[in-house]
Amino acid sequence: MTSRxxxxxxxxxxxxxxxxxxxxxxxxxxxxxxPAAREAVMAAIAELGYRPNRAARSxxxxxxDSIAVVVPESDERVFSDPFFSGTLxxxxxxxxxxxxxxxxxxxxxxxxxxxMERYLRGGHTDGAIVVSHHREDNxxxxxxxxxxxxxxxxxxxxxxxxxxxxxxxxxTGAVLATRYLVEQGRTRIATIxxxxxxxxxxxxxxxxxETLRVGGLDASLVEPGDFTPAGGxxxxxxxxxxxxxxxxxxxxxxxxxxxxxxxxxxxxRKIPDDVAVVGFDDAEAAQLAxxxxxxxxxxxxxxxxxxxxxxxxxxxxxAVESEVLTTRLVVRGSA
Amino acid sequence: MTSRxxxxxxxxxxxxxxxxxxxxxxxxxxxxxxPAAREAVMAAIAELGYRPNRAARSxxxxxxDSIAVVVPESDERVFSDPFFSGTLxxxxxxxxxxxxxxxxxxxxxxxxxxxMERYLRGGHTDGAIVVSHHREDNxxxxxxxxxxxxxxxxxxxxxxxxxxxxxxxxxTGAVLATRYLVEQGRTRIATIxxxxxxxxxxxxxxxxxETLRVGGLDASLVEPGDFTPAGGxxxxxxxxxxxxxxxxxxxxxxxxxxxxxxxxxxxxRKIPDDVAVVGFDDAEAAQLAxxxxxxxxxxxxxxxxxxxxxxxxxxxxxAVESEVLTTRLVVRGSA
DNA sequence: GTGAAAGCGCTAACAT
DNA sequence: ATGTTAGCGCTTTCAC
Numbered sequence: 001m002t003s004r005x006x007x008x009x010x011x012x013x014x015x016x017x018x019x020x021x022x023x024x025x026x027x028x029x030x031x032x033x034x035p036a037a038r039e040a041v042m043a044a045i046a047e048l049g050y051r052p053n054r055a056a057r058s059x060x061x062x063x064x065d066s067i068a069v070v071v072p073e074s075d076e077r078v079f080s081d082p083f084f085s086g087t088l089x090x091x092x093x094x095x096x097x098x099x100x101x102x103x104x105x106x107x108x109x110x111x112x113x114x115x116m117e118r119y120l121r122g123g124h125t126d127g128a129i130v131v132s133h134h135r136e137d138n139x140x141x142x143x144x145x146x147x148x149x150x151x152x153x154x155x156x157x158x159x160x161x162x163x164x165x166x167x168x169x170x171x172t173g174a175v176l177a178t179r180y181l182v183e184q185g186r187t188r189i190a191t192i193x194x195x196x197x198x199x200x201x202x203x204x205x206x207x208x209x210e211t212l213r214v215g216g217l218d219a220s221l222v223e224p225g226d227f228t229p230a231g232g233x234x235x236x237x238x239x240x241x242x243x244x245x246x247x248x249x250x251x252x253x254x255x256x257x258x259x260x261x262x263x264x265x266x267x268x269r270k271i272p273d274d275v276a277v278v279g280f281d282d283a284e285a286a287q288l289a290x291x292x293x294x295x296x297x298x299x300x301x302x303x304x305x306x307x308x309x310x311x312x313x314x315x316x317x318x319a320v321e322s323e324v325l326t327t328r329l330v331v332r333g334s335a
Numbered sequence: 336m337t338s339r340x341x342x343x344x345x346x347x348x349x350x351x352x353x354x355x356x357x358x359x360x361x362x363x364x365x366x367x368x369x370p371a372a373r374e375a376v377m378a379a380i381a382e383l384g385y386r387p388n389r390a391a392r393s394x395x396x397x398x399x400d401s402i403a404v405v406v407p408e409s410d411e412r413v414f415s416d417p418f419f420s421g422t423l424x425x426x427x428x429x430x431x432x433x434x435x436x437x438x439x440x441x442x443x444x445x446x447x448x449x450x451m452e453r454y455l456r457g458g459h460t461d462g463a464i465v466v467s468h469h470r471e472d473n474x475x476x477x478x479x480x481x482x483x484x485x486x487x488x489x490x491x492x493x494x495x496x497x498x499x500x501x502x503x504x505x506x507t508g509a510v511l512a513t514r515y516l517v518e519q520g521r522t523r524i525a526t527i528x529x530x531x532x533x534x535x536x537x538x539x540x541x542x543x544x545e546t547l548r549v550g551g552l553d554a555s556l557v558e559p560g561d562f563t564p565a566g567g568x569x570x571x572x573x574x575x576x577x578x579x580x581x582x583x584x585x586x587x588x589x590x591x592x593x594x595x596x597x598x599x600x601x602x603x604r605k606i607p608d609d610v611a612v613v614g615f616d617d618a619e620a621a622q623l624a625x626x627x628x629x630x631x632x633x634x635x636x637x638x639x640x641x642x643x644x645x646x647x648x649x650x651x652x653x654a655v656e657s658e659v660l661t662t663r664l665v666v667r668g669s670a
Numbered sequence: 671g672t673g674a675a676a677g678c679g680c681t682a683a684c685a686t
Numbered sequence: 687a688t689g690t691t692a693g694c695g696c697t698t699t700c701a702c
Contacts, residue, residue: 006458008695019673024697032671051457055399056695058390059678066438078424085420089413092441096450101459103401104437106427115431122386123341124436229623262625288564290597343679354689359681367687391679394694 007048015044027052066101067127067311068120072137074108081227081255082283083300087131087153090304098312100126109137121146127311129153130163135197149314151307155199155322164314164322166307170200170280173296173327174207177250177278180294180329182215186248186276190221192235192260194252201227204252204280221246225256232256236263247275248335254279254286254295261289261334276335291333299325342383350379362387401436402462402646403455407472409443416562416590417618418635422466422488425639433647435461444472456481462650464488464642465498470532484649486642490534490657499649500657501642505535505615508631508662509542512585512613515629515664517550521583521611525556527570527595529587536562539587539615556581560591567591571598582610583670589614589621589630596624596669611670626668634660 013023018037025033026041033041044050058064069091071078078084092102103125109116120128120142127149130139133156140161143150152165181189191208194201205222212219221243223235232251239246240263251257257279261271269275271291279286279295286293302325310320348358353372360368361376368376379385393399404426406413413419427437438460444451455463455477462484465474468491475496478485487500516524526543529536540557547554556578558570567586574581575598586592592614596606604610606626614621614630621628638660645655 009697010695020696021673021675021698022671025672028697034671037671051453053394053695054457054459055390055393056678057697059388059394059680059695060697062678064390069439088439089441092439096442102439104404104423104427104439106424107431118386122389124389229619233623259623262623266625284564288568288594288597290601344681345679355680356682356690357688360688363681369687372687388679391694392681394679394696395681397694 006053007050008053009050011048012041012044012050015048016040064123064125065099066103066125067095067129067315068103068105068125070116070120070128070130070139071104071106071132072109072116072130072134072139073106073132074111078132081253082285083227083253083281083298084131086300087304087307090301091129091153091308094305094308109139109142117142120148123148127151127315129307129311130156133157133198134195149311151311151314151320153303153307155203155324157197157199157202164310164320166303166310166323166325167199168298168303168325168327170203171207171210173280173298173329174204174250174252175211176327176329177280177294177296178208178211179215180331181248181250181276181278181335182211182217184248184276184335187217188221188243188246189217189248189250190223190239190243190246192223192225192232192239192249192251192256194225194227194256196224201252208250225252227253227256229255229259232259233263236260240264240267248277249275250278250280252280254281254283254293257293257295257334258285258289261293272333272335278329278335282330286330286332289334294330294332294335296329297327299327341388342385343388344385346383347376347379347385350383351375399458399460400434401438401460402430402464402650403438403440403460405451405455405463405465405474406439406441406467407444407451407465407469407474408441408467409446413467416588417620418562418588418616418633419466421635422639422642425636426464426488426643429640429643444474444477452477455483458483462486462646464646465491468492468533469530484646486646486649486655488638488642490538490659492532492534492537499645499655501638501645501660502534502657503633503638503660503662505538506542506545508615508633508664509539509585509587510546511662511664512615512629512631513543513546514550515666516583516585516611516613516670517546517552519583519611519670522552523556523578523581524552524583524585525558525574525578525581527558527560527567527574527584527586527591529560529562529591531559536587543585560587562588562591564590564594567594568598571595575599575602583612584610585613585615587615589616589618589628592628592630592669593620593624596628607668607670613664613670617665621665621667624669629665629667629670631664632662634662 013020130152135157140163155165155167193205209219223238225231225235281298286295313320348355465487470492475498490500490502528540544554558573560566560570616633617630621630648655
């Protein structure tokens with residue numbers, strides 16, 4: 001009696017009148033199985049409600065059938081950033097057609113007893129997508145050493161990292177935004193930056209700076225932000241204090257831009273008449289803001305699906321090239 | 336030569352000069368191991384860089400060492416709702432002290448080929464936390480049938496569901512909010528509801544309605560929302576059209592409340608002078624809004640950690656009681 | 671095309 | 687306290 005517990009391949013084979021090997025071949029779509037045998041097995045599977053035991057399979061194939069989405073952030077609020085939530089959902093969706101599970105791995109890489117490194121080194125997953133990488137994280141190192149197929153979503157800061165990545169052209173995006181401001185005749189253009197230990201933060205800052213430099217404008221009006229609304233609001237207040245007559249601001253994320261607009265409103269300034277505001281991401285908040293936010297498109301879903309595609313290639317042992325997606329400015333009411 | 340591939344328990348045992356069984360006992364913290372032997376094994380583990388093979392272990396223990404966080408929503412934007420992101424992060428954090436992995440399972444339960452049900456029935460995880468349950472989802476049924484330990488975060492709509500849950504007292508929260516509005520002398524109090532096929536949505540609506548009924552006020556000013564900013568803004572517009580002279584609105588989520596405030600501003604109304612606004616959640620957006628939003632506290636982190644605690648109990652085979660956390664009103668500037 | 675048999679690495683009786 | 691032994695359910699040579 002094998003009737004207790006979940007049915008095994010053995011049960012299926014017995015019921016179909018074939019050997020366990022043949023049953024296994026059917027389950028794994030091996031072509032060399034007589035149609036009649038195949039059908040008998042399929043029927044048995046359906047009748048028994050058979051499901052392969054993942055652990056047993058993994059034990060022999062040495063594959064975990066799962067990929068890790070690594071978020072090297074300790075603060076839970078990262079998820080309220082549409083960038084993270086968008087990528088997480090995008091990755092989940094892109095993986096929906098595969099039998100792969102999404103395992104969420106979150107926390108600071110250096111934290112505690114090195115949980116994250118241990119996990120990544122543990123071979124518990126077949127691949128990894130790293131989402132928000134900071135300069136000092138050195139996750140690329142761990143990944144390189146373990147030869148775990150991996151793709152970064154957002155270029156890793158370290159230039160020596162050899163891990164493939166998918167990113168949006170942050171520099172050009174910032175140039176587009178800033179140039180637009182310059183063309184509108186703005187001359188006192190400030191910026192609220194993202195974290196400078198992340199490539200997205202520093203690339204966007206450089207785009208702003210270079211554009212002002214080329215235009216012969218003052219590029220000293222910069223205040224650091226951290227991509228969060230609170231950080232953006234604080235930066236805006238500092239900016240206003242330093243330079244009450246500024247006439248434009250480029251914020252490195254929509255969340256910060258919207259918060260900055262709030263401060264601007266509170267100070268009695270009109271947008272865009274007194275101060276023009278441009279953000280980055282084209283998040284939902286951009287359309288909802290009033291006036292609607294002019295911003296740079298960050299194609300998050302597309303990046304997520306490209307990252308999954310690259311990872312799948314890597315997992316099949318193929319070499320892949322990093323990809324940088326183009327972007328564009330969406331002009332709405334704020335600038 | 337066992338030097339190729341990852342070291343196994345066998346290698347560790349050989350190196351430590353003990354049997355595989357003893358090595359296994361050390362790895363699993365079995366107390367009956369002579370200190371000397373234990374140390375030898377520990378040393379061997381360290382020298383070899385041994386990591387237990389999860390699949391092999393799962394195969395015999397019949398445990399997956401992972402729990403599923405189930406999000407029965409198809410739209411990726413759910414993650415931009417601080418409720419989801421907060422719970423997801425909270426669960427992840429609460430599980431950080433355990434060896435359990437978090438597997439993210441997302442999508443509509445009925446979708447496609449029943450991926451989600453199959454997965455849950457597949458025994459791939461040791462437990463599940465279900466986050467945003469809708470009436471027709473029937474996930475509680477699947478869970479009951481498979482006897483997979485599970486806890487709902489947010490009471491399941493179906494009263495017949497026997498799954499333990501953790502929730503905030505949505506009804507009382509709504510009563511608190513509405514009563515406050517009544518006490519302020521507001522008489523034309525509208526509400527923007529959450530989805531009525533979710534308990535949070537319907538409980539908050541009932542709280543509003545009952546309070547107005549008790550106060551002898553008109554309880555007909557209701558427009559459906561869906562917890563999203565866009566939904567909240569649209570509902571506010573409809574409300575304004577129906578009743579231009581309304582003097583207060585209770586929105587079932589902060590995201591909707593903030594969006595509603597935007598519409599109110601756009602229509603030239605002053606908050607709270609012309610119209611008072613109260614939200615629900617006490618999300619970050621509430622503090623950032625201007626004026627800052629008066630709202631009902633939704634103790635998301637606490638709920639997440641309680642849910643994990645209950646789930647762990649269930650996984651140990653112990654019975655647990657559902658928990659309903661109390662809430663309170665935070666008065667800020669909007670009402 | 672199919673079956674027999676050998677493990678994958680581990681835990682858990684069962685002896686000792 | 688420790689070793690021996692028997693699987694867990696599956697894939698995969700290797701014969702036939």
